[in-house]
Amino acid sequence: DVKVTQSSRYLVKRTGEKVFLECVQDMDHENMFWYRQDPGLGLRLIYFSYDVKMKEKGDIPEGYSVSREKKERFSLILESASTNQTSMYLCASKGRIEQYFGPGTRLTVT
Amino acid sequence: DQQVKQNSPSLSVQEGRISILNCDYTNSMFDYFLWYKKYPAEGPTFLISISSIKDKNEDGRFTVFLNKSAKHLSLHIVPSQPGDSAVYFCAASADNQGGKLIFGQGTELSVKP
Numbered sequence: 315d316v317k318v319t320q321s322s323r324y325l326v327k328r329t330g331e332k333v334f335l336e337c338v339q340d341m342d343h344e345n346m347f348w349y350r351q352d353p354g355l356g357l358r359l360i361y362f363s364y365d366v367k368m369k370e371k372g373d374i375p376e377g378y379s380v381s382r383e384k385k386e387r388f389s390l391i392l393e394s395a396s397t398n399q400t401s402m403y404l405c406a407s408k409g410r411i412e413q414y415f416g417p418g419t420r421l422t423v424t
Numbered sequence: 425d426q427q428v429k430q431n432s433p434s435l436s437v438q439e440g441r442i443s444i445l446n447c448d449y450t451n452s453m454f455d456y457f458l459w460y461k462k463y464p465a466e467g468p469t470f471l472i473s474i475s476s477i478k479d480k481n482e483d484g485r486f487t488v489f490l491n492k493s494a495k496h497l498s499l500h501i502v503p504s505q506p507g508d509s510a511v512y513f514c515a516a517s518a519d520n521q522g523g524k525l526i527f528g529q530g531t532e533l534s535v536k537p
Contacts, residue, residue: 318467345523354433356513357468357527364522372524404467408523411456415467 316341318407318416326422333392335419337405345408346388348372348380350401351418357404363388395423427451428516430528439537443501447514447528450495454516458525459488459499462511471512472499504535 321336339346344365349357349372359372361380369380377399381389392399400423406413429448437443447457455476460468474481474488474497481488487500501508511532515525 323465347524349527354529356428356430356529357515357525359524362522362524370522406467411473411517412458412470413523413525414470415460417467418465420465 316343316407316409316414318405318414320403320405320416320419322419323417324420324422326424327392327395328424329396331392331395331423333395333421333423335390335392335403335405335421337388337390337416338386339388339407339414340386341407341409341414342385343407343409344385346382347406347408347413348378348388348390349404349406350374351404352401360390395421397423399423425450426529428514428526428528430512430514430531432531433529434532434534436534436536437504439506439535440503443499443504443508443533443535445499445501445512445514445531445533447497447499448495449497449516451516451518451526452492452495453518453520454526455519456517457488457490457497458515458517459486460513460515460527461508462513462530468513501533504533506535506537509533509535 347362363382458473462468
């Protein structure tokens, strides 16, 4: 079974803090993704990566950056957290067609 | 511009009956469509997919139908069970978009005993 893990299930940060969200997959997948989920908006793609050190912007990259130094690990960075970044963050790893998701991180920025 | 739309935010069904969740899309280049199920505070779980060259795919209680001319797909769950209560997302991918999935807004299904 594919396993995608995320470093925290719940996180509370203050406005202006730098936030790191970590994601690890164990299936040697090349493609990894970061989404945020907000009520009524579905899942929106923030960034994705085809391979180590490669990254592409998704639909809502503003205020975020990513890092992929190892194939199994894809990190999302909030450079200076703001209250409008309070959300559920989901990491995914892509198999042949489908994506496999981690359990999510509920981030609250106060 | 919403390329994948789920116009019903919620659906309530009696246990044992059929649940039908609908999804519309605008991009004719999509070549795969997928359905995911999501419980609160968990990540989405892949349910079933269909290639754009097919019109039906079945897996146990779940069947997905694709109508390309109408740019519409639906997920049928028969019979519905209380454990099916969750948010269902449809998603689409295009070969020329590097494996990205475009998600609909989700439909919250409630199956009542």
